[in-house]
Amino acid sequence: MNDLCIDIDYSQLFKQGQKIGGDVFYLDRNEDSNVITATLSDGLGSGVRANVLASLTAHMASKLSLSPMDLKKSAEVIMDTLPIDSEKGISYSTFTIARMIFSDNKSFIRIELAEYDNPDSLRFHGSEPVEWDKTAFRLKRKAAIKEEIVYSSQFEVTDGDRLIFFSDGVAQSGIALGSSQNKIKDDNPYAAYIPHGRPAQNLPSVIKNKGWGTENVSAFIQKTLSENPEISSRQLARAIVTEAYKNDKYRPNDDITCCVINIRKPRRTLIVTGAPRNRESDKRLGERVKNFDGQVIICGGTTAKIIARELGKDVKADGLAAGSLPPSSKIDGIDLVTEGMLTLSEVAKRLSKKVLLKHMSEDAAKRIIQLLRETDQIQIIVGTKINDEIEDPSTAATIGLRFPTIDEIQRALVKNYFKECEVLYL
Numbered sequence: 001m002n003d004l005c006i007d008i009d010y011s012q013l014f015k016q017g018q019k020i021g022g023d024v025f026y027l028d029r030n031e032d033s034n035v036i037t038a039t040l041s042d043g044l045g046s047g048v049r050a051n052v053l054a055s056l057t058a059h060m061a062s063k064l065s066l067s068p069m070d071l072k073k074s075a076e077v078i079m080d081t082l083p084i085d086s087e088k089g090i091s092y093s094t095f096t097i098a099r100m101i102f103s104d105n106k107s108f109i110r111i112e113l114a115e116y117d118n119p120d121s122l123r124f125h126g127s128e129p130v131e132w133d134k135t136a137f138r139l140k141r142k143a144a145i146k147e148e149i150v151y152s153s154q155f156e157v158t159d160g161d162r163l164i165f166f167s168d169g170v171a172q173s174g175i176a177l178g179s180s181q182n183k184i185k186d187d188n189p190y191a192a193y194i195p196h197g198r199p200a201q202n203l204p205s206v207i208k209n210k211g212w213g214t215e216n217v218s219a220f221i222q223k224t225l226s227e228n229p230e231i232s233s234r235q236l237a238r239a240i241v242t243e244a245y246k247n248d249k250y251r252p253n254d255d256i257t258c259c260v261i262n263i264r265k266p267r268r269t270l271i272v273t274g275a276p277r278n279r280e281s282d283k284r285l286g287e288r289v290k291n292f293d294g295q296v297i298i299c300g301g302t303t304a305k306i307i308a309r310e311l312g313k314d315v316k317a318d319g320l321a322a323g324s325l326p327p328s329s330k331i332d333g334i335d336l337v338t339e340g341m342l343t344l345s346e347v348a349k350r351l352s353k354k355v356l357l358k359h360m361s362e363d364a365a366k367r368i369i370q371l372l373r374e375t376d377q378i379q380i381i382v383g384t385k386i387n388d389e390i391e392d393p394s395t396a397a398t399i400g401l402r403f404p405t406i407d408e409i410q411r412a413l414v415k416n417y418f419k420e421c422e423v424l425y426l
Contacts, residue, residue: 001420004106004159005266005376008038008418009234010259011241015046015169016251022050023167023257026058029418030066036100036418037065040259042118042167043093050255057093065099072137072152075114079139079150094118096165098261109263111163112154119171119214123155124162127225129218161263162236164221169256170240174247175211212247232267232374233260266376266420268294271368273340274383274402275302276426285426286310288381289334295371296333300340303383304329323363336371338364341402348405351412377420378413382406384425 014021022043029036041057043050057078064074078095094117102109115121115134123130132155139148157163217240224231224239231239240258248256270292276285289296289307298304308315308331315337318330325346326339346365357373360366372378382402406423413419 001266001268001377001379001422002106003265004109004263005420006036006100006102006106006109006418007233007262007264007376008036008259009232009237010040010257011234011237012255012257013169013241013245013252015253015255016248018047018255020048020051021255021257022046022054023169023255024051024054024058025257025259026055026062027418028062028066034102034104035066036102037062038098038100038259038261039065039095040118040165040167040257041093041095042255042257046255053092057095061095061097065097071097071099071112071114071154072135072150075116075150075152076137076139079116079148094167096121096259098163098165098259100261108156109158110154110156111261113152113163115151115165116148119166119168119217121163121165122214122218122221124164124221124225126160126229127222129222130161157263159263159265162225162233163261164236164240164258166217166240166258167255169252169254170212170244170258171214171217172211172254173244173252173256175253212244233262234373236260236262267374268292268377268379269297269371269375270294271297271299271378271380272303272307272383273299273344273380273406275300275306275385277384281426282306282310285381285383292379294377295335295375297336297338297368297371298331298334299338299344299368303340304331304337307331307334320364320367321362323361325363325365328364328367336364336367338368341405343368344409345401345405348408348412351416352408354416372413372419373417375419378422380406380410380421380423382423382425 008027010025012021012023012025022045024041026039039058039061041054043054060081061078064077065071096118097114099112100109113121123132132153134151134153136149136151139150220243221240224236237258237260241256244256245252270289272289276282286307290311298307304315311333313331313333315329315331318328320328325343329337331337343364347368350360350365350369357366357370410421410423413421
């Protein structure tokens with residue numbers, strides 16, 4: 001497995017009172033080449049209509065970006081395709097597109113970036129901000145009432161580099177509109193485009209307060225990275241969104257979305273399930289677990305006994321919530337010990353359906369998925385011995401599904417979560 005990984009994740013909250021967001025984040029990978037595209041689009045307004053507009057933009061951006069077409073040209077095609085609101089004279093959606101092109105071993109990674117009307121993206125190396133050159137190209141659409149500019153740039157990244165981009169729900173969080181908010185929205189022809197651009201200079205001062213602001217967001221990120229250099233993309237994105245949520249006094253004025261791309265050393269997890277076919281392989285399995293550099297998850301009672309014996313440890317109850325699944329156990333030095341196929345089958349189902357962690361019950365399957373979500377490279381060792389002690393035919397049939405279940409987990413991790421995953425049989 002590679003010594004570098006591309007860690008991409010995002011966090012999002014909807015506008016107060018909305019059940020669907022007008023911000024859309026879309027992540028896609030071209031299976032035929034080493035290209036990953038991350039797109040954040042912000043639809044005009046909020047709710048279902050904005051979501052449809054943003055979804056259209058994000059999916060179009062992703063498909064164009066995965067093609068051999070130059071990213072600047074892709075952005076022009078998107079802008080030419082997007083309609084202009086007939087009343088407000090502005091585009092129906094904004095976008096930030098980050099296309100990552102990399103070599104097989106990740107020794108070379110280049111990011112191509114196209115930005116239209118979202119807050120400026122931010123770069124960091126370690127905890128230090130990084131400035132870079134951007135090329136602006138202007139569009140000339142007759143119906144537009146304001147200047148439309150798309151910014152294009154590209155740069156190589158390596159270990160310790162981060163790219164962060166977000167919707168205006170972050171940059172403008174905490175904006176103070178005062179008691180005249182509704183009046184300004186009704187009377188001012190420019191107020192409608194404030195969430196997607198820079199307010200005109202002649203706007204009333206009550207609207208000139210831009211809230212948190214990109215510079216303050218950058219300072220917050222720098223402080224967070226200084227205090228926690230190893231923070232994952234998921235954790236950093238959540239921290240930024242949470243801070244914006246606080247700025248809005250826990251009642252978001254707009255959809256709040258943040259994406260983080262981090263180039264770093266990979267975090268690894270080993271899953272072991274099933275006893276090895278030959279007793280002679282038990283010692284070898286124990287050595288693999290003992291010497292593994294990363295988190296270790298053991299799934300299955302017999303497997304846990306083998307590992308515990310080879311490590312000279314005991315298997316104990318952990319007392320954690322089990323939900324509808326069998327309870328988990330603990331072995332000193334092992335991160336998580338669970339029951340086998342019932343739990344793994346539930347893991348496979350949730351990963352395949354991309355169930356959010358917040359929608360899962362507190363059980364062993366959720367704990368496995370939490371560890372995997374914070375992991376870049378997963379290795380699964382599958383024992384191929386049939387357990388002769390099993391008498392219940394239904395249980396035996398469930399264990400017979402081990403191999404397709406592991407295949408489903410591997411496919412979901414690679415396709416849905418862009419993890420590197422390999423399976424070894426013992």
